[in-house]
Amino acid sequence: MVGGFGGSMATVVQEKLKAEVRNLSFYYNQVQALKDVNLPIAENRITALIGPSGCGKTTYLRCFNRMHDLYPGNRYEGEIILYPDELNIISPKIDPIEVRMRISMVFQKPNPFPKTLYENVAYGLRVRGENKMSLLDEKVEKALRQAALWDEVNGRIHDLAFNLSGGQQQRLCIARALATDPEILLFDEPTSALDPTATLKIEELIMKLKRDLTIIIVTHNMQQAARVSDYTAFMYLGEIIEFDKTEKMFTRPSKKLTEDYITGRFG
Amino acid sequence: MKERAIEGILLLGALSSIFITLSIVFILFYEAAGFFKDVSIWEFVTGRQWTPLFAQPKFGILPLVCGTLLVTGIAVLVALPVGLIVAVYLSEYAPHKIREVAKPILELLAAVPTVVYGYFALLFLTPILRNFIPELSGFNALSPGIIMGVMIVPYVSSVSEDAMKAVPMHIREGSYATGATKFQTAFRVIIPSAFSGIAAAFIIGISRAIGETMVVAIAAGMMPNLTLNPIEPIQTLTAYIVGVSLGDVPHGTIEYKTIFAAGITLFFMTLFLNILGFWFRRRIREVY
Amino acid sequence: MVQKKDPRGLLTMPHDEKITQEIRRRIAHNKFRDHLFWIIGLFSTLIGFVVLFTLIIDLFTDGFPRLSWSFLTSYPSRFPEKAGVLSAWVGTTLVMMVTAAAAVPLGIAAGVYLEEYSKKNWLTHLIEINMNNLAGVPSIIYGLLALGLFVYFLKLGESILTGGLTLGLLILPMVVISTRESIKAIPNSIREASYALGATKWQTIKGHILPYSISGILTGMIIGLSRAIGETAPIITVGALTFIAFLPSSPVTSSFPFFSFKWLFDPFTVMPIQMFNWVSRPQKEFHLNAAAAGIILLLMTLVMNGFAIYLRYKFRKRIKW
Numbered sequence: 001m002v003g004g005f006g007g008s009m010a011t012v013v014q015e016k017l018k019a020e021v022r023n024l025s026f027y028y029n030q031v032q033a034l035k036d037v038n039l040p041i042a043e044n045r046i047t048a049l050i051g052p053s054g055c056g057k058t059t060y061l062r063c064f065n066r067m068h069d070l071y072p073g074n075r076y077e078g079e080i081i082l083y084p085d086e087l088n089i090i091s092p093k094i095d096p097i098e099v100r101m102r103i104s105m106v107f108q109k110p111n112p113f114p115k116t117l118y119e120n121v122a123y124g125l126r127v128r129g130e131n132k133m134s135l136l137d138e139k140v141e142k143a144l145r146q147a148a149l150w151d152e153v154n155g156r157i158h159d160l161a162f163n164l165s166g167g168q169q170q171r172l173c174i175a176r177a178l179a180t181d182p183e184i185l186l187f188d189e190p191t192s193a194l195d196p197t198a199t200l201k202i203e204e205l206i207m208k209l210k211r212d213l214t215i216i217i218v219t220h221n222m223q224q225a226a227r228v229s230d231y232t233a234f235m236y237l238g239e240i241i242e243f244d245k246t247e248k249m250f251t252r253p254s255k256k257l258t259e260d261y262i263t264g265r266f267g
Numbered sequence: 268m269k270e271r272a273i274e275g276i277l278l279l280g281a282l283s284s285i286f287i288t289l290s291i292v293f294i295l296f297y298e299a300a301g302f303f304k305d306v307s308i309w310e311f312v313t314g315r316q317w318t319p320l321f322a323q324p325k326f327g328i329l330p331l332v333c334g335t336l337l338v339t340g341i342a343v344l345v346a347l348p349v350g351l352i353v354a355v356y357l358s359e360y361a362p363h364k365i366r367e368v369a370k371p372i373l374e375l376l377a378a379v380p381t382v383v384y385g386y387f388a389l390l391f392l393t394p395i396l397r398n399f400i401p402e403l404s405g406f407n408a409l410s411p412g413i414i415m416g417v418m419i420v421p422y423v424s425s426v427s428e429d430a431m432k433a434v435p436m437h438i439r440e441g442s443y444a445t446g447a448t449k450f451q452t453a454f455r456v457i458i459p460s461a462f463s464g465i466a467a468a469f470i471i472g473i474s475r476a477i478g479e480t481m482v483v484a485i486a487a488g489m490m491p492n493l494t495l496n497p498i499e500p501i502q503t504l505t506a507y508i509v510g511v512s513l514g515d516v517p518h519g520t521i522e523y524k525t526i527f528a529a530g531i532t533l534f535f536m537t538l539f540l541n542i543l544g545f546w547f548r549r550r551i552r553e554v555y
Numbered sequence: 556m557v558q559k560k561d562p563r564g565l566l567t568m569p570h571d572e573k574i575t576q577e578i579r580r581r582i583a584h585n586k587f588r589d590h591l592f593w594i595i596g597l598f599s600t601l602i603g604f605v606v607l608f609t610l611i612i613d614l615f616t617d618g619f620p621r622l623s624w625s626f627l628t629s630y631p632s633r634f635p636e637k638a639g640v641l642s643a644w645v646g647t648t649l650v651m652m653v654t655a656a657a658a659v660p661l662g663i664a665a666g667v668y669l670e671e672y673s674k675k676n677w678l679t680h681l682i683e684i685n686m687n688n689l690a691g692v693p694s695i696i697y698g699l700l701a702l703g704l705f706v707y708f709l710k711l712g713e714s715i716l717t718g719g720l721t722l723g724l725l726i727l728p729m730v731v732i733s734t735r736e737s738i739k740a741i742p743n744s745i746r747e748a749s750y751a752l753g754a755t756k757w758q759t760i761k762g763h764i765l766p767y768s769i770s771g772i773l774t775g776m777i778i779g780l781s782r783a784i785g786e787t788a789p790i791i792t793v794g795a796l797t798f799i800a801f802l803p804s805s806p807v808t809s810s811f812p813f814f815s816f817k818w819l820f821d822p823f824t825v826m827p828i829q830m831f832n833w834v835s836r837p838q839k840e841f842h843l844n845a846a847a848a849g850i851i852l853l854l855m856t857l858v859m860n861g862f863a864i865y866l867r868y869k870f871r872k873r874i875k876w
Contacts, residue, residue: 065444085575097582101446111441114460123455124445129581173441180445273757274672280664281673284685284731287724291696294703349599356596369600376603378860379610380785382827383849386834387610390617390842417606446582448589471691478693480788481827485834505695505788512698512792518707526792530699537693 012244013231016083018043018184018214019064023078024090026059026068033059035238036078041184043083046206046215048229048246050222052261056238057218061186064089064216065103066096082183101128104177105186109193110169112161112176117144117153120161120172124180139179146212147175148205167198174205185209187217191224203228222262226250234258295534298527301519311528317491317507319525326525328532330491334501335536338412338483339476341497345416346472350423351458351465357424358431359453377421385485388414393486406488406500415482423472430464431457463548470544474537480505504529614853618846626847630800631829635840640848642799643829646715647784647855649803649818650825653719654783658726659776663765665727666734666772671760690728697725698792706793713794715803716819721789726779733775737768770870774863781859785852787827797832799824826852 019041026034034056041047049057059068066089068074076090082102089099104124112120121140130136140157144150149171153164161172170190177185187206191199206215206228219225225232226246233243234257242249242258253259260266303311306326314327353373357366393410397403403410434457442452458465480503488500489510502510508526516523629639665686673679701721705711711720741764749759791797803821826848833845 067440067444070440070443095582095586097446097448097585098578100444101578101582105444107437107441107444109437111437113438113441113456123442123447126455127445127447127451127585128578129584176441176445270755270757274668277664277668277672280661281668281682283661283665283727284682284689287689287700287727288685290704291692291700294700295696298699298703349602352596352599353603356593356600360593360596361600365597365600369604372604372607375857375860376607378781378856379607380787380827380852380856382785382787382830382834383610383614383853386830386842386845386849387613389834391609391613414606417603420603448585450589450592451585453592474691474693478695480693480695481831484788485831505693508695508699509788509791512702512794513797516702516794527699527703530696533693534696537691541688541691 013040013042015045016043017041018083020081020083021078022081024060024063024080025077026056026063027075027077029073033238034063037238037240039233039240039243041214041216042231043214044210044212045230046210046217046228048225048232049216049218049235050220050225050232050261051235051241052266053220054237055235057235058188059238060235061105061188061216061218064099064184064186065105066090066099067105069096101180102182103184103186104180104182105188106170106173106177106190108189110166110173112164112169112172115161116158117161117164117172118157121175121179123176128180140175143175143179146178146209147171148201148208149175165198167194167201170194170198170202171205174202178209182213184214184216187215187219189218189220192220199224222250234261236261291534295527295531298524299531302524302528305521305524306528315493319521324521326528328504328528330493331502331504331507331529332532332536333493333495334408334483334487334491335477335503335505335533337408337495337497337501338415338479338487338503339473341409341412342415342419342476342479343473345413346419346423346476347469349416350420350468350472351427353420353424354427354431354465354468355453355458358428359449359457373421373424376418379418381418381479381481382485384414384418385411385482388482388486400498403498404488404500406486406490407498408487408501409497411482411486412497414486415476415479418479418482419472419475422475423468426468426471427461427465430461430468433464434460466547467544470540470547474540477536477540478505478533479503480509484509504533611853614846614849617843618848618850621843621847622850626844631798631832632800635833635838635844638833638841638844640826640829640851642802643824643826643848644851645802646795646823647825649715649806650718650722650790650823651780651784653716653819654722654726655776655780657720657723658730658779659772661723662727662730662775663734663772666731666738667760667764669731670735670738671756671764686728686731690732694725694786695788695792697721698789700724701789701793712820713796713822714820715823717793718790718795718823718825721793722783722786725786725789726783729779729782730772730775733778734768734772737771737775738764740771741767770866774867777859777863777866781856781863784855784859785827787825787831790825790828791831794822795828796822796824797828826855 017040021037021039021041024034024037025032037060049060051057062068063076063080068076079088080090081087082089087094113123115123118140121143122136125136125139141150144153149168152168161169164172191202194202203224206217209215217229229246231243232246232249234241234249236257242253242255244254249258250262253262311326311328313329314325315329316325316327317330318325357369361369388410392414393403393405393407396410438456438460439452442456447455483503484506487503487506489502489506490500491507492499492501494501507529511522511526516526626639627644628641629637630641632638669679669682698721701717705717705720706713711717745763745767746759749763754762799822803818803823804815806815806818830845830848830852833841833848
């Protein structure tokens with residue numbers, strides 16, 4: 001289970017995998033946005049994706065929860081294997097909804113629903129048919145605690161979500177994603193719309209979360225990737241240029257392109 | 268100098284809308300005042316018979332108001348749910364080809380002259396409904412009500428659809444990412460987000476039904492009737508005005524005054540609706 | 556779920572088969588509702604189509620046999636076989652001319668003012684509120700307005716002029732709105748280019764704004780007229796007759812000055828009123844006439860709507876911003 005494919009990536013991850021990306025290509029109509037991507041995703045670890053705008057990192061992330069299926073003209077090739085049941089989650093035979101019930105996402109711009117805080121967090125549970133008040137109460141509180149929001153909003157969880165600040169709204173979205181006990185949590189540039197204080201809070205939160213689940217985070221902020229993640233992949237023009245333990249990637253990158261990006265020579 | 272003159276002329280054009288509104292209000296109130304000099308407001312509002320042209324005239328507006336509300340109620344029962352469902356279907360579900368065909372058809376539905384709908388209600392729908400409801404009278408509230416409902420669907424659906432399309436994509440994605448289906452996303456997230464627009468659509472639909480004239484004039488009957496039974500003939504406020512106007516209506520006669528009394532009642536009903544809609548939208552804006 | 560520790564001491568969470576099955580069951584349940592709604596939605600959309608289709612078929616089966624040259628050139632009559640729509644369609648044409656003459660200049664003026672001149676002050680706000688409100692006023696109230704104002708106060712009588720003015724006021728909001736939309740679509744860079752060359756506001760409007768928005772304005776006008784053609788209630792209220800066996804005076808006369816305005820003050824009828832009159836009679840033969848009139852009316856409306864859509868398409872191709 002420790003990476004079954006050739007290349008330099010085979011030896012990078014020596015621990016248990018939660019997922020494995022094999023020869024993933026992706027096409028927006030005729031345009032190829034991802035070229036033969038291979039990547040192991042370690043369980044209970046944070047894997048970061050960095051790269052300049054347009055390199056395909058968000059496209060890659062959105063393959064994991066089949067978001068591309070919402071729009072016509074998109075096509076996947078290759079596999080993303082989910083462990084332990086060895087399911088290829090981008091197979092057309094697998095329902096995207098099933099994938100989304102196991103893999104949650106937090107978006108770049110906080111997108112709470114026009115509902116109360118409580119109903120926002122409970123939304124995923126209600127979608128799964130969970131309507132018992134006592135169970136919902138319990139799970140909502142647990143999720144809000146995990147998202148480090150409980151202390152701030154306890155007492156007003158039946159207020160509308162729009163009254164929260166930007167940072168709080170994003171943590172609410174994280175709570176919403178956590179309430180359904182996902183196996184993998186995807187973060188799409190989660191702090192790019194937030195101020196530095198809110199950003200710090202969320203980074204601390206993400207690092208605590210890896211205890212319970214596997215995290216993939218896309219970020220255009222290299223320092224964030226360096227601070228937060230265990231493994232980092234550098235992407236450019238739809239390909240993975242380099243993948244390594246974060247510490248090694250940022251101190252002794254093996255490829256020149258990676259080094260140029262990290263030192264700010266482009267992008 | 269010439270520029271100022273031109274601006275002045277154009278301003279006059281723009282002011283015409285204010286002028287028209289003022290004229291409507293003025294004429295209605297002025298002529299209705301003439302009516303209420305002879306008839307007490309109390310009798311008007313509470314009387315249960317409307318027979319202004321009899322030897323012993325009765326001036327209770329309730330039968331006409333009731334007729335209007337009955338037909339409107341039936342129309343709204345058809346138009347609001349169907350309109351909303353069509354809007355959700357077209358904005359969230361329908362493939363491009365179906366939308367291309369459905370939207371022009373809905374526009375056409377709204378463009379058909381109302382006399383033609385009246386003809387259809389009287390001569391086609393009523394006989395068909397008679398098969399299911401033998402006691403259905405030739406003039407009734409059910410048939411025009413249903414036709415009006417279908418007629419109004421395009422108004423409700425197009426305004427609702429615009430409201431739903433305005434909900435940003437990232438809110439939709441947030442819902443889908445939780446594993447929700449289209450149905451769950453549409454009804455639990457998008458409709459609440461688009462609520463004020465949908466409320467506006469509903470109010471437009473109700474307004475349109477209240478003000479409709481020809482369909483009811485042709486198919487509902489010309490006899491005021493204080494009833495809530497849709498199989499009986501009734502007369503609406505609008506049909507009354509048309510009915511009287513078909514004859515000679517010299518200025519200052521009692522017939523002349525009654526149509527303005529009916530008119531001002533209609534005016535207040537639609538005004539009330541407009542204010543309701545306005546208030547609704549203010550509240551929603553505060554909340555969201 | 557049981558948590559295990561593997562030999563390296565890392566916590567593992569084996570995926571529970573039961574949970575997958577439960578998820579799949581729940582998804583199936585949700586998707587069932589989803590598909591059910593798909594069917595309901597399609598069905599609801601079809602209702603409109605079915606009604607329209609049935610209406611047209613019904614109208615044609617009853618009315619088509621009655622359509623003939625003599626139908627178009629005869630006056631109404633007590634005898635249904637002899638009755639025709641001559642006075643009606645002539646009346647409609649003349650009234651539409653007055654309607655257009657009233658609504659178009661006024662509507663364009665208002666639209667241009669609101670888009671090019673007005674500032675965001677209380678007056679503009681008031682004008683806009685009124686415009687939106689008027690679009691929702693029932694048409695019969697316009698009839699009452701016209702009765703009091705045009706027929707009696709201004710003493711224009713129960714004439715073509717009154718009818719045309721009434722309908723003109725009715726469709727005014729439509730013309731204004733479509734004028735505004737067309738003008739809004741013109742990018743500011745065009746205006747700035749004109750001003751930069753030293754043109755005045757009116758020169759810019761005359762030379763650029765109006766010509767470029769003319770297609771939208773025309774479309775709005777045609778759609779407004781197609782609505783006006785079918786309007787019955789306000790015209791009845793201002794006293795159009797339901798049975799006239801003569802035509803209004805001709806606009807063109809045989810002696811100097813070769814045209815007259817007398818027709819504006821003549822009594823008249825219009826197509827929808829003729830149809831209404833025939834449908835209200837008990838004899839079935841008159842209903843057939845009504846159906847025939849309905850076909851003509853429907854055709855007029857559809858042709859105008861279709862023409863407006865065609866214009867919109869054609870002009871959109873010519874001017875690409």
